[in-house]
Amino acid sequence: METKERISLNVNNDSYDVEVDPAMPLLYAIRNELGITGPKFGCGLAQCGACTVIMDGRAIRSCTTPVSSAQGRQVRTIEGLGTPENPHPVQQAFIEEQVPQCGYCISGWVMTSVALLERNPDVNDSEIRQSLSSLKCRCGTHMSILRAVKKAAKAMA
Amino acid sequence: MTKQANFTITRRQLIKSSGALVVTCGLPNSLVAQTSNGPSSSKPPLSPDQLDSYVHIGADGKVTAFFGKMDMGQGVDTAIAQIVADELDVPFEHVEVLMSDTAYTVDQGGGSGSTGIRSGARPLRNAAAEARRILINWASESLDVPIKDLQVIDGIIQAKNNPSKNISYGELIGGRYFNVNMDWNGNYGNSLNAKGAANPKTPDQYKIVGQPIPRLDVPGKVLAQTPYVTDVKIDGMWHGRVIRPPVAGAKPTGYDQKSIDDLSDVQVIQIKDFIGVVAKDEWNAIRAASQLKVSWEKVQSPFPEMDDLYNHIRRTPHVAERAGGGFGRPEPGTLGASGSIADAETKVDKVLAGAAKVVEAEYEHPFQSHACMGPACAVVDANPDQTTVWTGSQKSHKTREGVARILDMPVDKVRGIWVPGPGSYGRNDAGDAAMDAALLSKAIGKPVRIQGMRHEGHGWDPKGPASVINVKAGLDANNQVIGYCFNAKGFSAWDIRSTEADPSDSLAGLLTGWPKKTRHNYGTPSESYKFPNKLEFWRTIPPFLETASPLRTAHFRDPQGPQVHFASESFVDELATVTGQDPVEFRLQYLTDPRDISVVKAAAKEAGWESRTSPKREQQNNGLRTGRGMAYASRGGTTVAMVAEVEVNPTSGQVWAKRFVVAHDCGLIINPDGLKRTIEGNIIQALSRALREEVKFDRNNVTSVDWQTYPIAQTTDIPEAIDIVLINRPEIDPTGAGEPSTRQVAAAIANAIFDATGARLRRVPFTPERVKEALA
Numbered sequence: 001m002e003t004k005e006r007i008s009l010n011v012n013n014d015s016y017d018v019e020v021d022p023a024m025p026l027l028y029a030i031r032n033e034l035g036i037t038g039p040k041f042g043c044g045l046a047q048c049g050a051c052t053v054i055m056d057g058r059a060i061r062s063c064t065t066p067v068s069s070a071q072g073r074q075v076r077t078i079e080g081l082g083t084p085e086n087p088h089p090v091q092q093a094f095i096e097e098q099v100p101q102c103g104y105c106i107s108g109w110v111m112t113s114v115a116l117l118e119r120n121p122d123v124n125d126s127e128i129r130q131s132l133s134s135l136k137c138r139c140g141t142h143m144s145i146l147r148a149v150k151k152a153a154k155a156m157a
Numbered sequence: 158m159t160k161q162a163n164f165t166i167t168r169r170q171l172i173k174s175s176g177a178l179v180v181t182c183g184l185p186n187s188l189v190a191q192t193s194n195g196p197s198s199s200k201p202p203l204s205p206d207q208l209d210s211y212v213h214i215g216a217d218g219k220v221t222a223f224f225g226k227m228d229m230g231q232g233v234d235t236a237i238a239q240i241v242a243d244e245l246d247v248p249f250e251h252v253e254v255l256m257s258d259t260a261y262t263v264d265q266g267g268g269s270g271s272t273g274i275r276s277g278a279r280p281l282r283n284a285a286a287e288a289r290r291i292l293i294n295w296a297s298e299s300l301d302v303p304i305k306d307l308q309v310i311d312g313i314i315q316a317k318n319n320p321s322k323n324i325s326y327g328e329l330i331g332g333r334y335f336n337v338n339m340d341w342n343g344n345y346g347n348s349l350n351a352k353g354a355a356n357p358k359t360p361d362q363y364k365i366v367g368q369p370i371p372r373l374d375v376p377g378k379v380l381a382q383t384p385y386v387t388d389v390k391i392d393g394m395w396h397g398r399v400i401r402p403p404v405a406g407a408k409p410t411g412y413d414q415k416s417i418d419d420l421s422d423v424q425v426i427q428i429k430d431f432i433g434v435v436a437k438d439e440w441n442a443i444r445a446a447s448q449l450k451v452s453w454e455k456v457q458s459p460f461p462e463m464d465d466l467y468n469h470i471r472r473t474p475h476v477a478e479r480a481g482g483g484f485g486r487p488e489p490g491t492l493g494a495s496g497s498i499a500d501a502e503t504k505v506d507k508v509l510a511g512a513a514k515v516v517e518a519e520y521e522h523p524f525q526s527h528a529c530m531g532p533a534c535a536v537v538d539a540n541p542d543q544t545t546v547w548t549g550s551q552k553s554h555k556t557r558e559g560v561a562r563i564l565d566m567p568v569d570k571v572r573g574i575w576v577p578g579p580g581s582y583g584r585n586d587a588g589d590a591a592m593d594a595a596l597l598s599k600a601i602g603k604p605v606r607i608q609g610m611r612h613e614g615h616g617w618d619p620k621g622p623a624s625v626i627n628v629k630a631g632l633d634a635n636n637q638v639i640g641y642c643f644n645a646k647g648f649s650a651w652d653i654r655s656t657e658a659d660p661s662d663s664l665a666g667l668l669t670g671w672p673k674k675t676r677h678n679y680g681t682p683s684e685s686y687k688f689p690n691k692l693e694f695w696r697t698i699p700p701f702l703e704t705a706s707p708l709r710t711a712h713f714r715d716p717q718g719p720q721v722h723f724a725s726e727s728f729v730d731e732l733a734t735v736t737g738q739d740p741v742e743f744r745l746q747y748l749t750d751p752r753d754i755s756v757v758k759a760a761a762k763e764a765g766w767e768s769r770t771s772p773k774r775e776q777q778n779n780g781l782r783t784g785r786g787m788a789y790a791s792r793g794g795t796t797v798a799m800v801a802e803v804e805v806n807p808t809s810g811q812v813w814a815k816r817f818v819v820a821h822d823c824g825l826i827i828n829p830d831g832l833k834r835t836i837e838g839n840i841i842q843a844l845s846r847a848l849r850e851e852v853k854f855d856r857n858n859v860t861s862v863d864w865q866t867y868p869i870a871q872t873t874d875i876p877e878a879i880d881i882v883l884i885n886r887p888e889i890d891p892t893g894a895g896e897p898s899t900r901q902v903a904a905a906i907a908n909a910i911f912d913a914t915g916a917r918l919r920r921v922p923f924t925p926e927r928v929k930e931a932l933a
Contacts (some may be wrong), residue, residue, distance in 0.1 A: 002421060079381050091380060094375075095371075103230060133873045134871070136869060
């Protein structure tokens, strides 16, 4: 059955009310109802990370998170990180290291790295590799990603 | 909430405001102004013989380059901007590149075979040079200074001895048009070229070409300001999903409307064997596609057991064959150049019968999926007067042709706009999405956005073809090669073509009555070993299913390069072992092309290659075994050698390619930074294909339908280092880099595993199970 409920969302410090199926994944609410398109649909299975957003400080996969569970929580997308004039240190490092190729996965890598480094920027190579191992990049930009995350970790330490 | 599409390109507005938008291709020359005495205010028709089709200079002096190819993050657009800026003598920052919008670019073939710079840059370079020549002529008249006494600095033409006597490009042409003809070679696609009266600069005059300029597209992608095709939103747009059969090849016999009665604003669309749903809301489209009860005809299981794949290839009679590769023929007078391949093979076999020793091996390569980061997406606004398609396809000009055909419209009433998609490594699922969206949009008379679900991206994208490659060679008593035969047998690389220009090359076309046209093509090695009595040929077998199939085969990055060179470069290593030689020395003994020789030497030197035979058979204290492997191959004028250093865990079977050393020669280097990252990407993707990737299927369908059933490389698989030696050859026109460093990777790893363990892996991927099995 099609049921719609009014759900209040806070995304990038803006408040929104949306009327949607509460079981619908948060990703579709962010992209289609709010018009915030940084998070991407990659798999709908929480296997690739392209849809990653930060909810109350934790990186989550918005493609499998019901929109109802975001009610009353603080959601951050890549749009909420930095601006061209003042990018987040992780974005700055990703630009300096010229990371993306197709770039479709990049929001997920950036958001997961932000959540990781904001919790603890004192991470070594092996910890970074382990922490990011559930993300996919098909273009094979991993070498640049690892360089960028290490650079960002230094900047945020 | 609805939002207008936010992909408006300011350049487009600029052009619209300064002249009429006319979309016409290939007007006869007689209809186009032949000469120019000054700029014109109206834009000449878009045609390859018009200077204005490639370069536009605004009133502010900013330059727009119109590029009929695209870039998917390998820096081609940045390289084009460098080339155009250098020819025009304008700052790099003043050049923008507009790619693959059919309303503004001529058909240069789209993304294709690493030709973005090799072929695609030529007409742009020529056009920029011609624009500069004309502007200097005009400036000479306007300033009353002879041409020889003028110079251009940052887009300002000035008297050499009196810089205050000057005029800018912007003042001379200022948003108007050159209206000047160029000498077009009459070709469309990769071979399109056009030249004006001006000669482009010589490499010694370059200031911007060769510089490691940061890529134009990077900040937008990292700051989430780059709209992707998935982000295109058009007023009144509905969302579509196509429903694929559970058994490949089955046709829908009906559906139960009641199964989706609970969903509002949803419609089922069936056109012959094509069945899909559209909904006002994307979530409802997804729900409808999964809820809709479709009945399918009972068909025989179309596929063999997967375990039987390689035997199926071996025993199935071939339907096409060719010596010398897909695009070339053997040199006259060599084996296979004339007569039948069977006769040529008999000749080699006679040589081998007299050999002191015969070495023979077979190499197996599975189907592989593009497995792009997102399932393909397209938006089509089908309208009898003017249809627009937003596509991530590499070849938007061809997408436009295919959409026009499937909608039965004149091609000039269709506009194809390329927008970055979720990955692009050849003929992926993007072309299918565009055709699906076109049918659905026409059916409901509204713009339709379609994006498949993950299982469609993996399950139904065109695949890289599976093959079995047999290589044999004869050695004389002195261990010299006296005969060599390379025989690739597999599925065609052109089961569907690399474009969707013909609807029969798309799923939607095949499902709506466009007859399948399998063409046959495979490949042979691209190397310069001089073996006497050398024969190289391919043979192809028919597809399992002569209709819309999840195992359709088509171009996937470096088409057949990985398969072919996994075999040829593994075999060369096997010959080195049998003859008791160091693998690098063995290669150097037979290589003939000086550029090939120099990359092999450069890679070995940088890697600190120690001369010895393989295997090494030394175990580390931690139980790990380490080894090194070399592989080399060329592609389209680019030559690459690499050394892989691996760590093999004999207990778990895990292989870690810890370091690569690459020597890369693609002629003149346009941007060394972009080039290095392109090479890194090729190596990681190829490493993933070598170690992990295999499309699985059962008797009914493809069963690799997500990232768990089709794993790819992850951060824990990534090397510690990829050390790259770039060999710059300014005297040689730039060739490609988007694929050429892909084809060596599987063999380099296999050769390194052999060096480490003495076990020879002859089937891709080298999964832990297979490595353990080989070590047992």
